Amino acid sequence: MARPPDLFGEPDPEPRQPPAGPRPLADRLRPRLLTEVVGQDHLLGPGGALSGMLARGSLASLVLWGPPGVGKTTIARLLAEAAGLSFVALSAVFSGVADLKRAFDEARLRRRGGRGTLLFVDEIHRFNRAQQDGFLPVVEDGTVTLVGATTENPSFALVGALLSRCQVLVLKRLDDPALDLLLARAEAEEARPLPLTAEARASLRAMADGDGRYLLNMVEQLLALPPGGDPLDPAALAALLAKRAALYDKDREEHYNLISALHKSMRGSDPDAALYWFARMLGGGEDPRYIARRLLRFASEDVGMADPRALQIALAGWEAYERLGSPEGDLALAQVVVHLATAPKSNALYAAFGEARRAAKETGSLMPPAHILNAPTKLMQDLGYGAGYAYDHDEEEGFSGADYWPDGMGRHQFYRPTDRGAEAAVAERMRHWAALRQRKARGR
Numbered sequence: 001m002a003r004p005p006d007l008f009g010e011p012d013p014e015p016r017q018p019p020a021g022p023r024p025l026a027d028r029l030r031p032r033l034l035t036e037v038v039g040q041d042h043l044l045g046p047g048g049a050l051s052g053m054l055a056r057g058s059l060a061s062l063v064l065w066g067p068p069g070v071g072k073t074t075i076a077r078l079l080a081e082a083a084g085l086s087f088v089a090l091s092a093v094f095s096g097v098a099d100l101k102r103a104f105d106e107a108r109l110r111r112r113g114g115r116g117t118l119l120f121v122d123e124i125h126r127f128n129r130a131q132q133d134g135f136l137p138v139v140e141d142g143t144v145t146l147v148g149a150t151t152e153n154p155s156f157a158l159v160g161a162l163l164s165r166c167q168v169l170v171l172k173r174l175d176d177p178a179l180d181l182l183l184a185r186a187e188a189e190e191a192r193p194l195p196l197t198a199e200a201r202a203s204l205r206a207m208a209d210g211d212g213r214y215l216l217n218m219v220e221q222l223l224a225l226p227p228g229g230d231p232l233d234p235a236a237l238a239a240l241l242a243k244r245a246a247l248y249d250k251d252r253e254e255h256y257n258l259i260s261a262l263h264k265s266m267r268g269s270d271p272d273a274a275l276y277w278f279a280r281m282l283g284g285g286e287d288p289r290y291i292a293r294r295l296l297r298f299a300s301e302d303v304g305m306a307d308p309r310a311l312q313i314a315l316a317g318w319e320a321y322e323r324l325g326s327p328e329g330d331l332a333l334a335q336v337v338v339h340l341a342t343a344p345k346s347n348a349l350y351a352a353f354g355e356a357r358r359a360a361k362e363t364g365s366l367m368p369p370a371h372i373l374n375a376p377t378k379l380m381q382d383l384g385y386g387a388g389y390a391y392d393h394d395e396e397e398g399f400s401g402a403d404y405w406p407d408g409m410g411r412h413q414f415y416r417p418t419d420r421g422a423e424a425a426v427a428e429r430m431r432h433w434a435a436l437r438q439r440k441a442r443g444r
Helices: 049-056 072-083 097-112 129-133 136-140 176-190 198-208 212-223 234-240 253-267 271-283 288-306 309-324 330-342 348-362 378-382 423-443
Strands: 062-065 086-091 117-122 145-150 167-170
Touching: 049 072, 049 167, 062 072, 072 086, 072 117, 072 145, 086 097, 097 117, 136 145, 176 198, 176 212, 198 212, 198 234, 253 271, 253 288, 253 330, 271 288, 271 330, 288 309, 288 330, 288 348, 288 423, 309 330
Parallel strands: 062 145, 062 167, 086 117, 117 145
Antiparallel strands: none
């Protein structure tokens, strides 16, 4: 029996009672100990970051970053129990400044009574900057141990001052062994096996996409089937359960993760991986025009002069998509992906342009040499504009070897062609011109 409120107004909490009525399977299988949490051994196993904190008796404020259904809320609740802290949960979706102030005030009362508070904030990234700043003093002075849960990259979603006061821990999506363990627990809870063939069981894991809660919700639908029927094969399973939409948000981190994966797969000359990430982006609802724009950029940045046709092909693929639309036009973009992935690679153009821009910024006021300036008036002719200009078409081999750089700047080499693809011929021509230039310079 709980004691009445003391001087500080905070009674001992009543033991949690299960709610009346049937409980969802995911709730019934919720871990009661940290050792029962699956898939996060890098944090909770021997030598894990959380195991070490608890062993030292120094639980820090945390940000738990990971995809849905991997145990963020459960871990926070169990951490509070293991550390002897009162557990208070808020959701950034439904809470405002008044709720935060109330939670902070209650935490101060508990602290005066000798008990700490673990304040769990689900979807903490949804709080704005001012609300996030409100955590700073209570985290700083130890009024609360903050544990925030987020599916978004904390580097972008949380203010730097809050990040500096919290340790970010990354939770992994549940792998097949972890999902298998959840399936075994569900079967033990219900005292019967799932009505699935081995192939369908693998399909069920794939449909869960690393989300334990979603897996158990699907299991609950399977367990509601009348007993005694034939095991479901993958086709029957797919017909029974709606396929989960891929985790993808065009405005957030997954968008940038997948375009990075596509870009790097093409740069690494792996057309199969590039097609996979391209398909993932389309399946997640990405605008194909965004992908086409990035493919066009890739053609210049990573293929460049090694295959000058790449730029034309990327532009043609984009135009084909504009004429056809989806899904017919998607194939044109897939052709561009494969061409870029299998083309010879060179970033010499990209690097040269970067060097040239930096040099132009540093020497932006220097005039071109007088001999390459046009002289449409007598005054300009008298000033020496155009004097001594050598018309390259009239020179030996069509090359004058003149100095086109600003006076006092001297020659720079920005473009250093590789020996890959069509750029090898460019490199040979440049070596030939360099030799001609030196010869002509000696003859002047």
